[in-house]
Amino acid sequence: MAELTYIKNLLSTGTGTEGSLLIPRKIHDTLIEEADKSLIPRSEAGWYIGPGDIPGSSYDLNRVVANSMDIRVIAEGAEIALDQVEYNNLNIKPLKYGVAIKITREMQEDSKFNLLQHNITYAGKRMAENENSLVITALGTGANTITGGAALTIANLTRGMQYLEDSDFAPTTLFVGMEALNDLRNIDTFTEADKFGSREMLEKGFVGRIYGMNVIRVSTNAGMTTTTSYVTDKMWAYAIVEKRPITVENFRIESHDMTAAAITQRIAVSAVRTSAIAVITTT
Numbered sequence: 242m243a244e245l246t247y248i249k250n251l252l253s254t255g256t257g258t259e260g261s262l263l264i265p266r267k268i269h270d271t272l273i274e275e276a277d278k279s280l281i282p283r284s285e286a287g288w289y290i291g292p293g294d295i296p297g298s299s300y301d302l303n304r305v306v307a308n309s310m311d312i313r314v315i316a317e318g319a320e321i322a323l324d325q326v327e328y329n330n331l332n333i334k335p336l337k338y339g340v341a342i343k344i345t346r347e348m349q350e351d352s353k354f355n356l357l358q359h360n361i362t363y364a365g366k367r368m369a370e371n372e373n374s375l376v377i378t379a380l381g382t383g384a385n386t387i388t389g390g391a392a393l394t395i396a397n398l399t400r401g402m403q404y405l406e407d408s409d410f411a412p413t414t415l416f417v418g419m420e421a422l423n424d425l426r427n428i429d430t431f432t433e434a435d436k437f438g439s440r441e442m443l444e445k446g447f448v449g450r451i452y453g454m455n456v457i458r459v460s461t462n463a464g465m466t467t468t469t470s471y472v473t474d475k476m477w478a479y480a481i482v483e484k485r486p487i488t489v490e491n492f493r494i495e496s497h498d499m500t501a502a503a504i505t506q507r508i509a510v511s512a513v514r515t516s517a518i519a520v521i522t523t524t
Contacts, residue, residue: 374464
């Protein structure tokens, strides 16, 4: 009886090892990907200048100085006063961003997945997130800043809109971080159907348009400060200058028996009319 008990104990699951000959281990066939981030679409840029439009290493935008040239009262027979429109330019120089991926031949042979291709795909995602961070940095140069309290309020939003309207711009877009978005969800004006006239907040989780502005939530993990919001006029706020789009160059390192890829991009983002941007910060 003791011998039978000993054999039974040896054959129990608790004394075995996963992956051994007696107890196989099942590995899921599909790689679990990360969640996609909420990014600012390129359509929000007032200007996109691509590689074909940049013969050199940088790009100049010529701008009219706002409100230059005055009209004056002229007395009869007096000399007409001279004045003219003033101009300036904005030089935008794309910088090079990139990452190199190196994978040994053994890893390629033994892996369940095409690791090089998978890493290249993620490099493209990281490039898009980097561009999003550049846009946020450019928006941060806005001349108009509203310092709010612990939560984003309707007064903060309307003051930001007024800043743009004071300079003759039209607020078209509201970029919000995730905490600012949560503040919007807690404003009953945008939640209760009898006030807002819609069930959009309940059905979608946030209101897509507020005071005529498109609301775009931006991921904290892509350069956005969670407590910050930006009101912009998309026709005038910022420009994207891309000298080289995302480019993948495959190569081998024979001395190390590696397969590799270099992923690069030359890009810059710059505010064009800072008066077309209002920054709202909360705590």
